Amino acid sequence: MALLDRSNGASSDYALRVSNVSKTFRIHQERASSLKAFIAAGGRNRYEEFWALTDVSFDVEPGQALGIIGHNGSGKSTLLKCMAGILTPNAGNIEVTKRMAALLELGAGFHQELSGRDNVFLNAAILGMGRKEIAKRFDEIVDFADLGQFIDNPVKTYSSGMYVRLAFAVAINVDPELLLIDEILAVGDVTFQQKCMEKFVDFRQQGRTLVLVTHDATTVRNFCDRAIWLDHGSIRMQGDPSDVVDEYTETMLGAETSDGAEVGRRGDGKITIDTVELLVGGVPVDRFHTGDDLTVRLHFTAHEPIETPVFEINIASLGGATVTAPSSRQADRTPARVSGSGTVDIMMQNVPLIAQRYVLHTEVTGYGRQHVYDHLQNARTFDVVTGTSRETGGLVTLHPTWTIVGDGVETA
Amino acid sequence: MSIRTALGQRNLLYLLSQKELRTRYRKSILGWAWSLLNPLSQMIIFSIIFLKVFNQSAPTGAASGLDNFPLYFLSGLLPFQFFSISVTAAIGNVQGGASLIKKVAFPHEHLVFSIVIAQLVTIGIELVVLSISFLFFGYFMFQWLIPMALLLVLISLFTTGVALALSAANVFFHDINYLWGIVAQLMFYSSPIIFVPSQVTSEAVRFVSNWGPAGSFVRASQRILYDGQMPSIERWAHIAFFSIATFVLGAWIFNKLSPRFAEEF
Numbered sequence: 234m235a236l237l238d239r240s241n242g243a244s245s246d247y248a249l250r251v252s253n254v255s256k257t258f259r260i261h262q263e264r265a266s267s268l269k270a271f272i273a274a275g276g277r278n279r280y281e282e283f284w285a286l287t288d289v290s291f292d293v294e295p296g297q298a299l300g301i302i303g304h305n306g307s308g309k310s311t312l313l314k315c316m317a318g319i320l321t322p323n324a325g326n327i328e329v330t331k332r333m334a335a336l337l338e339l340g341a342g343f344h345q346e347l348s349g350r351d352n353v354f355l356n357a358a359i360l361g362m363g364r365k366e367i368a369k370r371f372d373e374i375v376d377f378a379d380l381g382q383f384i385d386n387p388v389k390t391y392s393s394g395m396y397v398r399l400a401f402a403v404a405i406n407v408d409p410e411l412l413l414i415d416e417i418l419a420v421g422d423v424t425f426q427q428k429c430m431e432k433f434v435d436f437r438q439q440g441r442t443l444v445l446v447t448h449d450a451t452t453v454r455n456f457c458d459r460a461i462w463l464d465h466g467s468i469r470m471q472g473d474p475s476d477v478v479d480e481y482t483e484t485m486l487g488a489e490t491s492d493g494a495e496v497g498r499r500g501d502g503k504i505t506i507d508t509v510e511l512l513v514g515g516v517p518v519d520r521f522h523t524g525d526d527l528t529v530r531l532h533f534t535a536h537e538p539i540e541t542p543v544f545e546i547n548i549a550s551l552g553g554a555t556v557t558a559p560s561s562r563q564a565d566r567t568p569a570r571v572s573g574s575g576t577v578d579i580m581m582q583n584v585p586l587i588a589q590r591y592v593l594h595t596e597v598t599g600y601g602r603q604h605v606y607d608h609l610q611n612a613r614t615f616d617v618v619t620g621t622s623r624e625t626g627g628l629v630t631l632h633p634t635w636t637i638v639g640d641g642v643e644t645a
Numbered sequence: 646m647s648i649r650t651a652l653g654q655r656n657l658l659y660l661l662s663q664k665e666l667r668t669r670y671r672k673s674i675l676g677w678a679w680s681l682l683n684p685l686s687q688m689i690i691f692s693i694i695f696l697k698v699f700n701q702s703a704p705t706g707a708a709s710g711l712d713n714f715p716l717y718f719l720s721g722l723l724p725f726q727f728f729s730i731s732v733t734a735a736i737g738n739v740q741g742g743a744s745l746i747k748k749v750a751f752p753h754e755h756l757v758f759s760i761v762i763a764q765l766v767t768i769g770i771e772l773v774v775l776s777i778s779f780l781f782f783g784y785f786m787f788q789w790l791i792p793m794a795l796l797l798v799l800i801s802l803f804t805t806g807v808a809l810a811l812s813a814a815n816v817f818f819h820d821i822n823y824l825w826g827i828v829a830q831l832m833f834y835s836s837p838i839i840f841v842p843s844q845v846t847s848e849a850v851r852f853v854s855n856w857g858p859a860g861s862f863v864r865a866s867q868r869i870l871y872d873g874q875m876p877s878i879e880r881w882a883h884i885a886f887f888s889i890a891t892f893v894l895g896a897w898i899f900n901k902l903s904p905r906f907a908e909e910f
Contacts, residue, residue, distance in 0.1 A: 258908060314907065318750035321904040341748035346668045355664055358657040359751055367656075 247292040248442040254325035256286040285311040287466045298443040300453030303463035313446045334409035340400035345389035356403045370406045378402035411442040427618040450478045497610035504597045504606040507532045522620025527584045531577040538572040541600040585629040586617045661759035704841045709873035720870040721838035721863040727768040728804045729829045735760045735808035736815045743910040753903045757808045803888040806895030813902040832859040
């Protein structure tokens with residue numbers, strides 16, 4: 234990650250502008266990395282050019298969260314490295330008007346022999362921070378990393394968790410206005426990933442600009458307000474994240490079904506679920522804490538009058554395990570008849586879901602459950618973050634109380 | 646690049662240099678003593694060869710009146726080692742910085758500058774120790790450390806230029822690393838460190854040892870430290886010219902090549 238202040242001070246209508254950028258790599262057939270081979274080849278390396286990026290142009294507006302998706306080898310990492318200034322494009326140029334930081338790898342530049350404290354200073358300097366700035370933020374960084382007295386031990390003695398926490402603490406405190414992120418969210422434990430997620434959400438709420446490169450369509454759908462689909466080095470599609478992600482996942486033909494993100498719909502459509510909202514304290518959310526009171530609100534339209542429709546939701550883990558599947562029939566709340574549009578509120582108190590990502594399916598059927606009006610597979614996903622429980626295993630917490638006694642047991 | 650970014654990111658440069666110094670002697674019992682023990686052991690070896698094997702006599706210091714081969718040897722060895730060790734370490738540091746270069750945009754030349762700065766600190770300590778050992782032979786020469794500092798500035802420019810060029814080229818051809826090992830030896834033996842130019846009969850060897858790049862600054866250093874005399878204007882001009890030229894050329898080569906580091910690693 235590096236912080237570059239290439240801003241010209243003037244306010245612009247873009248935070249980052251990529252104009253006609255192309256990048257080629259040389260694929261060496263017989264790599265002459267010795268002088269002898271180089272001279273024998275008449276001072277030329279034999280190579281083939283590989284076009285990683287072909288004439289890519291787009292703007293990122295200030296305050297926007299842009300997601301760049303694409304399969305492996307689509308050029309998205311190359312694009313990110315060009316934007317970050319690590320690679321130099323062969324053609325075209327990249328303008329940055331904001332203080333930019335790029336987060337490609339956590340802890341790049343950590344030195345094993347130095348203490349955590351020394352590494353904070355060194356790493357922050359590599360990321361472009363001045364001495365005074367680092368000194369000012371040092372306490373905050375150490376607090377966030379939560380290392381206690383280990384801060385003065387060499388980082389080679391750290392567990393991988395401590396290492397990543399410290400690296401992230403430094404990175405996020407560089408305080409950029411424009412942040413480029415590679416798929417680093419896939420590291421660390423669940424708690425740490427949430428901590429990252431929370432930081433990024435804060436970051437967005439502060440009106441800062443984000444560019445996220447990932448192959449995880451769900452993240453783009455939930456987190457970004459614009460998406461670019463990169464395919465074989467050029468932009469295949471860009472625009473609204475849902476549209477782009479739908480098109481992308483459809484084309485990938487479920488090649489990456491691991492997070493089951495594709496929305497599947499079946500039923501005769503006499504009643505449709507139009508949107509699904511999650512509300513906590515009356516406010517729509519994408520994420521909430523374990524122990525929150527959650528309301529799932531379904532907006533439906535009955536295109537003709539329907540007798541006794543049964544509404545059901547199904548909350549499942551990404552792995553496919555159903556956590557709960559309440560239906561209006563079992564609750565004895567099935568309406569006798571609906572027509573026009575309306576909402577269904579399913580209010581759940583003290584939700585015991587433990588922190589991770591979940592998916593929600595909805596279904597409207599006849600009273601006999603045989604006839605399907607509308608079934609929405611993967612209607613939406615949401616994240617639960619650590620709240621009243623700090624458990625990380627399983628899917629729900631059963632609010633355990635612990636008692637440990639014995640002759641040799643000392644209380645902490 | 647160089648000068649402007651170096652000043653713009655001097656905090657990074659400072660911390661990288663500090664890292665070099667702090668981590669250099671990790672896991673060694675004698676630690677920093679090694680930076681003195683190394684030239685000392687060479688001094689003993691070469692003094693025995695020079696005085697006992699080849700039966701040569703030490704040159705007499707022009708103004709200092711010194712007649713001491715070990716001190717003569719160190720006067721030339723210390724600046725030469727500063728140069729050769731810096732270049733070797735810089736090549737290694739750029740090579741070893743691969744993971745950083747691939748993941749972070751930062752001024753790559755700092756990997757070279759920080760080595761030279763760390764080596765400057767080392768030679769500073771060595772020179773003070775050398776000056777103290779001159780005292781044991783009844784010669785007070787601390788005032789000569791001032792022109793020596795000026796000479797070191799010029800040697801640093803030369804060293805940085807060579808280090809920039811070779812460390813950048815080494816990213817593309819690892820032979821540079823090995824080739825440098827041979828060239829460094831050649832430069833060592835062609836410089837008048839273990840011999841005295843006036844005792845050499847071959848005109849060609851005398852010329853190279855006097856006016857080859859390394860030979861020239863070794864001569865100047867011996868003149869200041871051992872003879873206790875100011876080098877001639879010609880000497881200063883010669884060193885200043887090739888030092889600045891080498892630095893400019895090295896910086897130009899590094900600038901040309903460094904944008905391609907990330908994809909080459």
